[in-house]
Amino acid sequence: MATTFGDAPVAINIKGLYAAYQRQPVLEDINLQFPAGKWTAIVGPNGAGKSMLFHVLTGSMKALRGSVHAFNEPIATHRKAGHIAYMAQREAIEWDFPVSVWETVMGGRYGHMRSDPLWRRLLPSPPWRGCA
Ligand SMILES: Nc1ncnc2c1ncn2[C@@H]1O[C@H](COP(=O)(O)OP(=O)(O)OP(=O)(O)O)[C@@H](O)[C@H]1O
Ligand SMILES: [Mg+2]
Structure with missing residues (x-):
């Protein structure tokens, strides 16, 4: 497995990935x-499988192989x-839910924010904290 990319280390390494929607192959x-x-x-045309690639990358969809x-x-x-x-391209939105545009966009920074001490102080405690 390669460990560098020019002068930068490899962050994400995808190998031999196959994924499908209901047996219809999309990524091969x-x-x-x-x-x-x-x-x-x-970058790719509509339907090329960009969103599907992100679903697999974020672990929300299982690959068939690879x-x-x-x-x-x-x-x-x-x-x-x-x-x-991951900030989704399109999502079912509950318009009555009190979430601002800022909060929606910052959802894409979730992984970074939760490890940042400043953000940890600003973010509300998760509701499950302290629960048995
Ligand atoms: N929920 C689904 N069930 C079945 N097929 C799907 C589903 N979502 C997408 N597809 C099909 O899978 C293929 C890849 O779709 P995907 O959404 O990953 O493409 P995309 O590159 O993100 O397109 P776009 O540029 O329009 O966002 C397309 O042929 C699409 O019609
Ligand atoms: Mg898409």
Whole structure:
């Protein structure tokens, strides 16, 4: 497994990835590496499978085959540790729910914010904290 990307280490390593919606293949033998500390854009036509790739990357959808690692750890490990944040392209929105645009956008920074001591002081305690 490669550990560098030019001068940057590999952050995300996708190998031989296959994924499908109800047996309809969408991603077939995807092999990609994303460098750490850089912006990466996934560009493609409508229906190419960009959103599906993100669903697999965030661990919300299981691949049929292949592997996704972040910093040499399976993506599931990062998901459990709360390292992953994702701002969806489209979502079912409950318009009456009192969430501001700012809060919605900052949801994409969740993984970063929860490890930042300043944000930890500003964020409300999770409702489950202290529960048996
Ligand atoms: N819930 C679903 N069930 C079945 N097929 C789906 C579902 N969502 C997407 N698809 C199909 O899977 C394929 C990939 O869709 P995906 O949404 O990943 O594409 P995309 O590249 O993100 O497109 P866009 O640029 O429109 O956002 C398309 O053929 C799409 O019609
Ligand atoms: Mg999409």
